[in-house]
Amino acid sequence: xxxxxxxxxxxxxxxxxxxxxxxxxxxxxxxxxxxxxxxxxxxxxxxxxxxxxxxxxxxxxxxxxxxxxxxxxxxxxxxxxxxxxxxxxxxxxxxxxxxxxxxxxxxxxxxxxxxxxxxxxxxxxxxxxxxxxxxxxxxxxxxxxxxxxxxxxxxxxxxxxxxxxxxxxxxxxxxxxxxxxxxxxxxxxxxxxxxxxxxxxxxxxxxxxxxxxxxxxxxxxxxxxxxxxxxxxxxxxxxxxxxxxxxxxxxxxxxxxxxxxxxxxxxxxxxxxxxxxxxxxxxxxxxxxxxxxxxxxxxxxxxxxxxxxxxxxxxxxxxxxxxxxxxxxxxxxxxxxxxxxxxxxxxxxxxxxxxxxxxxxxxxxxxxxxxxxxxxxxxxxxxxxxxxxxxxxxxxxxxxxxxxxxxxxxxxxxxxxxxxxxxxxxxxxxxxxxxxxxxxxxxxxxxxxxxxxxxxxxxxxxxxxxxxxxxxxxxxxxxxxxxxxxxxxxxxxxxxxxxxxxxxxxxxxxxxxxxxxxx
Ligand SMILES: [Zn+2]
Numbered sequence: 239x240x241x242x243x244x245x246x247x248x249x250x251x252x253x254x255x256x257x258x259x260x261x262x263x264x265x266x267x268x269x270x271x272x273x274x275x276x277x278x279x280x281x282x283x284x285x286x287x288x289x290x291x292x293x294x295x296x297x298x299x300x301x302x303x304x305x306x307x308x309x310x311x312x313x314x315x316x317x318x319x320x321x322x323x324x325x326x327x328x329x330x331x332x333x334x335x336x337x338x339x340x341x342x343x344x345x346x347x348x349x350x351x352x353x354x355x356x357x358x359x360x361x362x363x364x365x366x367x368x369x370x371x372x373x374x375x376x377x378x379x380x381x382x383x384x385x386x387x388x389x390x391x392x393x394x395x396x397x398x399x400x401x402x403x404x405x406x407x408x409x410x411x412x413x414x415x416x417x418x419x420x421x422x423x424x425x426x427x428x429x430x431x432x433x434x435x436x437x438x439x440x441x442x443x444x445x446x447x448x449x450x451x452x453x454x455x456x457x458x459x460x461x462x463x464x465x466x467x468x469x470x471x472x473x474x475x476x477x478x479x480x481x482x483x484x485x486x487x488x489x490x491x492x493x494x495x496x497x498x499x500x501x502x503x504x505x506x507x508x509x510x511x512x513x514x515x516x517x518x519x520x521x522x523x524x525x526x527x528x529x530x531x532x533x534x535x536x537x538x539x540x541x542x543x544x545x546x547x548x549x550x551x552x553x554x555x556x557x558x559x560x561x562x563x564x565x566x567x568x569x570x571x572x573x574x575x576x577x578x579x580x581x582x583x584x585x586x587x588x589x590x591x592x593x594x595x596x597x598x599x600x601x602x603x604x605x606x607x608x609x610x611x612x613x614x615x616x617x618x619x620x621x622x623x624x625x626x627x628x629x630x631x632x633x634x635x636x637x638x639x640x641x642x643x644x645x646x647x648x649x650x651x652x653x654x655x656x657x658x659x660x661x662x663x664x665x666x667x668x669x670x671x672x673x674x675x676x677x678x679x680x681x682x683x684x685x686x687x688x689x690x691x692x693x694x695x696x697x698x699x700x701x702x703x704x705x706x707x708x709x710x711x712x713x714x715x716x717x718x719x720x721x722x723x724x725x726x727x728x729x730x731x732x733x734x735x736x737x738x739x740x741x742x743x744x745x746x747x748x749x750x751x752x753x754x755x756x757x
Contacts, residue, residue: 242323246322247290247303251287252290252303253287256269256285259306259489265284265698267697270285270701277561280703282296282707295711311444313443313444343410344471346406347414348448351447351450354450357401361396381505392434413469417431418430434455436453475526476525478518479515479516494536495537496517496530500518502576502577509580510584521554527558527561528561535564537563538567538568541554542570543572559629566594566595566596568593569600570590598630599642602623606619606646623643624654627658628658688715692708717753724745
């Protein structure tokens with residue numbers, strides 16, 4: 239495998255790989271960008287083609303093309319290798335025929351999920367009523383194939399029996415979330431989780447099946463949608479349905495369309511909106527949105543046009559805006575959902591998306607249309623709309639919406655501003671020091687950083703951002719020194735030693751002076 243890694247590194251240019259995920263700016267012999275791994279306003283993220291590495295002075299993210307793809311796509315090394323091998327046109331040497339016992343448990347789980355997906359697909363091809371259902375929903379044969387839709391038979395153990403006959407152990411089926419154990423001691427075999435349901439395989443961003451979602455075929459079955467339980471390969475609150483197929487389109491079109499259901503998604507893609515993703519039976523989470531943000535900062539929310547959909551879109555909009563995303567909201571005909579609109583008239587679906595309004599404007603219209611009493615409307619604007627305005631990072635935008643609100647409500651602009659100032663921005667991550675992704679938190683040592691900044695400065699002498707980082711770094715190193723010295727003195731200090739105390743106080747003053755320089 240070592241050979242493959244080297245070949246891929248030789249063939250691919252790191253700036254080109256990273257540049258396809260995030261916009262790079264040339265800086266001497268290297269490139270810089272706003273870091274894709276943490277929120278920031280000025281670039282701290284540097285890519286050095288000569289050393290085939292990247293480095294962020296803000297959050298400490300660093301590595302090569304492989305770690306970059308792992309971190310960006312949220313995949314493990316093996317998948318990153320696959321993605322980059324494809325890109326480089328390198329055919330990976332086949333791993334020796336794998337001994338099942340040697341495979342990691344995770345690999346076996348992924349394999350059995352793939353097997354289950356094929357089983358469901360085959361079942362669909364022979365089940366007329368399931369096919370009929372998909373047809374009435376407007377899902378064409380090509381979409382069925384593209385999305386590997388399937389059918390779980392209305393039996394207790396059809397998948398279970400099938401997988402056991404292929405040699406898989408019951409333990410793995412349980413761990414993959416495909417079967418459920420009957421009460422212990424009953425002596426009965428586990429039974430299938432998905433029964434009499436249309437199945438949608440949920441995939442990770444590289445297209446590997448990691449779970450299923452099942453839509454009940456019979457009207458009376460509850461719940462209507464059922465998801466696999468969380469497993470070692472599936473975390474429901476992180477997975478976006480359709481991301482594997484939509485991610486390149488999102489990057490290219492520079493916006494994503496967010497819908498709530500699997501069928502909404504399939505029909506939206508079928509209608510030609512191939513940058514659509516869906517949450518899977520949950521609300522959109524911070525993890526979902528952060529993942530999308532790496533592809534594009536712009537999203538359109540297109541949820542069901544009913545009370546539940548309105549509430550969900552208001553929540554998602556606030557969360558996304560708090561993360562610094564540009565949010566628009568599509569307005570569907572009352573009582574409809576994206577699936578219906580996209581099925582009936584693809585052109586109309588696109589038109590609705592085109593006409594989507596910035597979140598603040600959209601919700602303002604809804605509030606004003608719903609509330610004819612001026613006083614109550616004013617209150618609703620204050621409680622529901624101003625908190626959204628407060629989330630906008632740009633003051634130009636904020637003042638734009640303040641004027642708009644004033645114009646539409648008849649409230650004086652000054653009053654709107656006063657109210658806006660009183661809004662507490664809730665629990666949102668701070669705009670510039672946003673949470674750094676798990677796994678890349680380990681900040682390298684100062685001397686490593688110093689080494690890196692000096693190397694980059696050699697590649698582009700005099701770069702403003704680099705000079706700033708160097709300056710900050712030397713300040714931080716001075717602060718570290720003062721801190722160390724102070725703790726040494728404190729250790730040695732005897733009670734009542736006023737000279738020593740004065741020395742510590744002076745060190746603290748010097749340190750604080752340095753700290754002030756940082757801001
Ligand atoms: Zn960073």
